[in-house]
Amino acid sequence: MLVTLLLCASAVTGPTPPSVIPSYVPAGMSPMRIPKDNPLTPARIELGRHLFYDPMLSATGEISCATCHQQRYAFADGRVRPRSSRPGARSTMPLFNLAWRERFFWDGRAGTLEAAVADAFKSELDAAPPAAARRIAAARPYAARFKAAFGDGVVTP
Numbered sequence: 001m002l003v004t005l006l007l008c009a010s011a012v013t014g015p016t017p018p019s020v021i022p023s024y025v026p027a028g029m030s031p032m033r034i035p036k037d038n039p040l041t042p043a044r045i046e047l048g049r050h051l052f053y054d055p056m057l058s059a060t061g062e063i064s065c066a067t068c069h070q071q072r073y074a075f076a077d078g079r080v081r082p083r084s085s086r087p088g089a090r091s092t093m094p095l096f097n098l099a100w101r102e103r104f105f106w107d108g109r110a111g112t113l114e115a116a117v118a119d120a121f122k123s124e125l126d127a128a129p130p131a132a133a134r135r136i137a138a139a140r141p142y143a144a145r146f147k148a149a150f151g152d153g154v155v156t157p
């Protein structure tokens with residue numbers, strides 16, 4: 001799941017590397033739904049993990065994906081009621097096996113993981129991807145992480 005952020009985080013440059021299937025995926029699972037133009041690599045998985053926990057992505061600089069999606073609650077937040085008081089807010093969903101899913105959110109409104117992450121950016125982090133990309137690009141450790149993941153240090157929304 002953590003790799004979802006990578007899917008909207010940068011353009012792929014150079015030759016496309018082969019996908020790696022993480023070792024924690026049990027044998028016998030059906031194939032993961034991985035976009036052909038954005039294969040999984042260890043560096044991309046690592047970058048996604050950093051981004052998932054980084055509050056710099058949010059408009060306020062105070063909320064990360066992990067604020068609501070906490071590992072100890074199966075990547076939900078353990079709360080019965082939604083965190084947000086905005087009208088129509090729903091409770092936080094747990095995140096698991098997303099690479100095998102076909103619909104996302106309680107109402108199934110997103111049909112791809114990429115669309116779900118773009119939605120989460122807007123609705124939960126209150127962040128515009130271009131502004132988030134600028135903040136990440138300005139943060140020193142990310143240049144090397146993006147370079148390892150995508151071949152250059154360029155961060156695009």
Ligand code: HEC
Pocket residue numbers: 004005052057063064065066067068069082083084090091092093094095096098103104105106107116117120121124125
């Ligand atoms: C403020 C709390 C909050 C934050 C922060 C947050 N989420 Fe969520 N997330 C939710 C809620 C609530 C839902 C269910 C929303 C709905 O169904 O309308 C959800 C649903 C999802 C889903 C759909 C899961 C499924 O099984 O269909 C994905 C994927 C997701 N979030 C990823 C992320 C990512 C990636 C980030 C960071 C960029 C993030 N979320 C940040 C609260 C949050």
